[in-house]
Amino acid sequence: MALVAGRKTFAAGKTLLLRAGVWLGAEAAARGGNGARRFVSQRVLVESDVTAGIATIKFKNPPVNSLSLEFLTEFIICLEKLENDKTYRGLILTSDCPGIFSAGLDLREMCGKNLAHYAEYWRAIQETWLKLYLSNMVLVAAINGASPAGGCLMALSSDYRVLADNPRYRIGLNETLLGIVAPFWFKDVLVNTIGHRAAEHALQLGLLFQPTEALQVGMVDQVVPEDQVQSTALSVMTEWLAIPDHARQLTKSMMRKATADNLIKQREADIQNFVSFVSRDSIQKSLQVYLEKLKQKKH
Numbered sequence: 665m666a667l668v669a670g671r672k673t674f675a676a677g678k679t680l681l682l683r684a685g686v687w688l689g690a691e692a693a694a695r696g697g698n699g700a701r702r703f704v705s706q707r708v709l710v711e712s713d714v715t716a717g718i719a720t721i722k723f724k725n726p727p728v729n730s731l732s733l734e735f736l737t738e739f740i741i742c743l744e745k746l747e748n749d750k751t752y753r754g755l756i757l758t759s760d761c762p763g764i765f766s767a768g769l770d771l772r773e774m775c776g777k778n779l780a781h782y783a784e785y786w787r788a789i790q791e792t793w794l795k796l797y798l799s800n801m802v803l804v805a806a807i808n809g810a811s812p813a814g815g816c817l818m819a820l821s822s823d824y825r826v827l828a829d830n831p832r833y834r835i836g837l838n839e840t841l842l843g844i845v846a847p848f849w850f851k852d853v854l855v856n857t858i859g860h861r862a863a864e865h866a867l868q869l870g871l872l873f874q875p876t877e878a879l880q881v882g883m884v885d886q887v888v889p890e891d892q893v894q895s896t897a898l899s900v901m902t903e904w905l906a907i908p909d910h911a912r913q914l915t916k917s918m919m920r921k922a923t924a925d926n927l928i929k930q931r932e933a934d935i936q937n938f939v940s941f942v943s944r945d946s947i948q949k950s951l952q953v954y955l956e957k958l959k960q961k962k963h
């Protein structure tokens with residue numbers, strides 16, 4: 665394992681440009697005798713069962729798995745690696761941080777930075793979503809913690825969601841509570857999942873649903889005891905992997921392409937929109953106040 669900066673050639677024969685300082689040990693993955701492999705990067709753990717063709721990504725960006733630019737960079741590289749390696753047909757997304765799936769966008773990336781940074785950050789958010797939403801693999805979210813905003817989007821972009829039955833693990837798009845507006849493509853994914861009326865209600869009020877409510881509204885597909893989240897995700901995965909890949913993938917694309925294309929055709933405008941929105945004084949103030957409230961919660 666090494667600290668790498670610059671150009672690195674991976675086993676799959678693909679050359680990726682890595683951001684300086686990103687630590688990756690994927691190419692030094694340990695291979696077990698039972699077909700299990702484990703890639704390690706600093707913020708994203710990848711465990712895989714080669715025989716079953718299933719990989720598990722565990723978010724490991726403590727304390728709350730916020731989607732920092734560094735996390736997203738590692739995550740995108742891991743996703744790309746798995747997508748290009750035809751060994752893997754299924755991917756489980758889960759968290760290595762107890763009680764938190766993901767706290768969503770890293771508010772520190774959206775506060776007090778320059779315009780170029782906001783643009784780079786938003787491009788990484790878009791890229792992450794497009795890669796998840798259009799993945800050829802079956803994606804199952806094993807949601808083992810709180811999942812607000814961007815964390816909820818990652819779960820909604822999967823094909824199936826299993827949520828741990830713990831009232832503290834709330835899930836939803838709560839952007840309005842921060843004084844910001846969920847982008848149109850977050851809205852589109854929510855509408856595709858729970859329908860227009862429920863999405864309108866949830867988005868305007870910034871609702872964060874407890875597990876039973878999330879199940880009722882259709883935001884998740886199953887709620888199970890906390891210690892059964894991973895095993896349930898695995899059995900759901902087995903069921904989905906029984907479907908021939910080509911038929912399932914074409915069907916997925918048929919269902920999702922229009923939503924993804926809607927962003928793809930206006931990606932640059934969406935970035936400009938984010939940059940001008942987030943750099944407004946009023947929005948900077950709202951975000952700072954919100955961050956401050958989070959920090960003071962403990963005291």
Ligand SMILES: CCCCCC/C=C\CC(=O)SCCNC(=O)CCNC(=O)[C@H](O)C(C)(C)COP(=O)(O)OP(=O)(O)OC[C@H]1O[C@@H](n2cnc3c(N)ncnc32)[C@H](O)[C@@H]1OP(=O)(O)O
Pocket residue numbers: 727728730764766767768769770771772810812813814815838839842844845846847937938941942955958959960961962
């Ligand atoms: C035109 C388009 C406009 C904008 C589009 C924006 C789109 C998406 C929006 C987002 O994703 S914004 C992020 C929304 N996320 C949240 O509202 C979640 C906020 N966090 C929480 O509710 C809680 O932290 C938690 C996730 C439920 C965990 O609670 P817990 O009690 O376990 O931990 P805390 O003590 O609250 O937090 C620990 C530590 O982490 C910091 N932190 C929490 N969330 C974030 C975050 N999203 N970004 C950065 N930092 C975060 C928190 O301040 C604490 O910091 P310290 O006090 O330890 O320094």
